[in-house]
Amino acid sequence: MATAAEIEKQAEAREIRTRWYLSAPALIIILLAASGPLLIVLLYSFLTPGPYGDVQWKFSTEGWVSVFLERDIFDDTLSFASAHLTIFWRSLKLALMATVATLVFGFPTAYFIATRSERTRDIWLFLITIPFWTNLLIRTFAVLQVIRNEGLINTALINLGIIDQPIQMLYTDFAIMVGMVYVYLPLMVLPLYASMEKLDFRLVEAGYDLYATRWQVLKRIIFPLVRPGVVAGSILVFIPAIGAYVTPSVLGGGKNMMFANLIELQFGQGRNWPLGAALSITVMAIVMMALLVYVRNTAGSEVRHG
Amino acid sequence: MAKRFSIRQQTGFTTIACACFFLLYLPIAVLVIFAFNESSSVSDWGGFSLRWFVAAWSNQQVVDASWRSLKIASSAAIIATIAATMAALATTRTRTYRGLTFKYAFINQPLMVPEIVTGVALLIFFAQIKIASGYNGLGYLIAAHTAFCIPFAYLPIRARLENMDLTLERAAADLYATPWKAFRRVTLPLLWPGIIAGLMLAFVISLDDVVITEFVKSGGQDTLPTYMLGQIRRGITPEVNAISTVFLLLSVVIVTLFFFLSRKRD
Amino acid sequence: MNLKSMSMAAGLALLASTSLASAAGELNIYNWGNYISPDMIKKFEKQFDVKVTVTDYDSNDTALAKVRQGGTGFDVAMPSQTYVPIWIQEGLILETNPGGMENFKNVAPQWANPAFDPGRKYTVPWAWGTVGVVVNTDVYQGDINTWKIVFDTPDELKGKVNVVPEMNDVLHAAIKYVGGEQCTGDKEVLKKVRDVLVAAKPNWIAMEYNTIEKMGAGDFKATSDWNGSALRQRLKNPAIHYGYPTEGFQYWSDNVVVLKEAKNVENAKLFQNFMMDPENAAMNSAFHRYANGIAGSEKFMPADMTSAPEVVVPEEFKKNGEILQTCAPEVTALYTKIWTELQK
Incomplete structure (x- = not known):
């Protein structure tokens, strides 16, 4: 044997x-x-900043130290780098909210498309992607035109006599959320659709035959079956959202930095490439760990049928 | 209750979906309308005019950048989708083997790096190659775009594959189909929606990229987004709306063509 | 398989079609977006039988980073005065000696021998301007020639002020506002600067670049801004005026340089000389709406510019301006910390 x-x-x-x-x-x-090429970034994080950007080939851990600790420029005390943490937390929170919001809107939309007749499904699917032939900046600007004080919504509401003063939507957190959902929706819908399209609706039927409520059917049958799509969609939205800064700065007004702005500042006007490199590796490591945990956990509970 | 609910419907889902489609197209509608604005503002309506289309069309920089964007996006999306499909086949429906998690993390790695960092890293790396080889064509941009498009193509394909039925493929194998034949006749058709989703995602992601392109591009390699970035800093005109409108129109045409062609084949 | 062979063919075709043929009559310009007159390019192309390609950058730092790494294929770029010394020091630009070129005689005296390029050994003036404040006078009728608009915002403008997020410009303005010297590393002064900025921020509505459109539409009622942008805003809405802060404001200038790695050095030199011709400079100014530093170009400029208070600095304010210098690296590091603190 x-x-x-x-x-x-x-x-x-x-x-x-x-x-x-x-x-x-x-x-x-x-x-x-x-x-x-990212190895270059790793290497750079251990070098000394060049006087006007770039690096000097001299070993230094200063970049890494200043990710977590900062020396107060006025009283010279060393303290926890709270500014970096505040900025990171803002990006993280926004990304989580954007992921949940796109899931809330994307799930029904994907379900709707997946339940159309075979002939029209592709059309609906294409309808989701067509707006994305205009690039991110322009799409964000289009949202701006709708929600600004002189924009479509406010003008319509004023003309209808519902309000007399425009509602300030632009430059609020609400605006950022609207923009993020708008920009990332297809990243959620497409993978969701890909796993829903082959959903076996006989199972749904069986659920109803057993007097399950709609919510139960959704939670117990549909959701577990399309979990891989939910995972894929969440990853595709969450990770770019952490690095997002175009949408937050155009719609949120750019008064507060996102993590990507902080990194960009170091590679740009701040001229501290090692710090920028160390910051990027930090965010990368955190996201990578979160992703692995997420994938491990969700992969274990996958439902296999057939 | 004359008409009981259809099995396929969930309460409120259709409403939310329709709202989504409406909201998705509302800003686009505004964008398109202002492309036809007579005045040079993107917010004040000054009468109907085609002047911005004429302006965009006669602006060589815009026309070149548009073509370049389409070239890069289609090359990158196609290559990325093929590579991603192969990788998805290799990483799903298997027992865990050494290196599987590594592969998974590695393939998704481009997603995890802020664009500015990839941009700077590629700038340094490609600059060395550019100097050494003397070649500074579009190849660098296509390579960079392909790399960050791969995870976007990979994830939907993998999601599709993950809970795909193995029975049919086993049956094909039992009927002495070669692995390739079994793949073409059985797996590929079943996988197709995932591949299309991945291809489309990769395409629009490439079409969208500003930061990495900004750092990788050589002389005369502006894409539409990098061109628009320059415009926005110094004030945008409806010319940008006009270009976007043309792109939207183009997408509708391509998509329609594709749609009818695939209908025919069926 | 079909898809694969198709894409491979497509890929190969692309590679083949895009490798640049380095013909003799070419010039590759690397410039800020929307900053070069297409008509002027056509004139240059015609005059010298040269094919000009323009590629955009979005910030001085991007341009510096790219050119420093090399292999870009650019011949000419337009760095700002605070960056010119860095480009020179790092050996990125060619000493073309514009001071000895035929058209140099046209350069206006105040730009003929600037501190950032003594004797004009490397650079040719492209455009210059100022950074000040723009106010919609329908909303606020008080004195607009002050940084108070931004840092001690009058009640009428509270919540309606924008600040253009250029770190060095904002820091310079704030330092002048508290009575310091530019590029100062004095902790006392910087502490005041930080306090002023942090206290002022709640009155700002945004920190963004898109001011022409937002001031025009009324989203902003005041903003810090570049003068050319202010001019465009006034032409849209006559109530919008540009103020030269008496606490001190900056002059800036962008300059034509030839890269050391340029492949078309002769054409690039021709272009430098070309830009010092008053008629050409005026053509360019009419497009980007900034002054150009070439004497005699006023004759060819549009009427709305020659009399514009945004372009021609009124005599009474001239003394309050200074050309922004390149700050020392350790000072920039301090500024970055204050900036992070402000935007956290």
């Missing part, structure tokens, strides 16, 4: 090899044009 086990083992080894070949192109492209 040893041979049979050996054969199986060989087959398994072969399969794993095939799987490596299959993933090679993606891994190589990312290695060359994304991850590999």
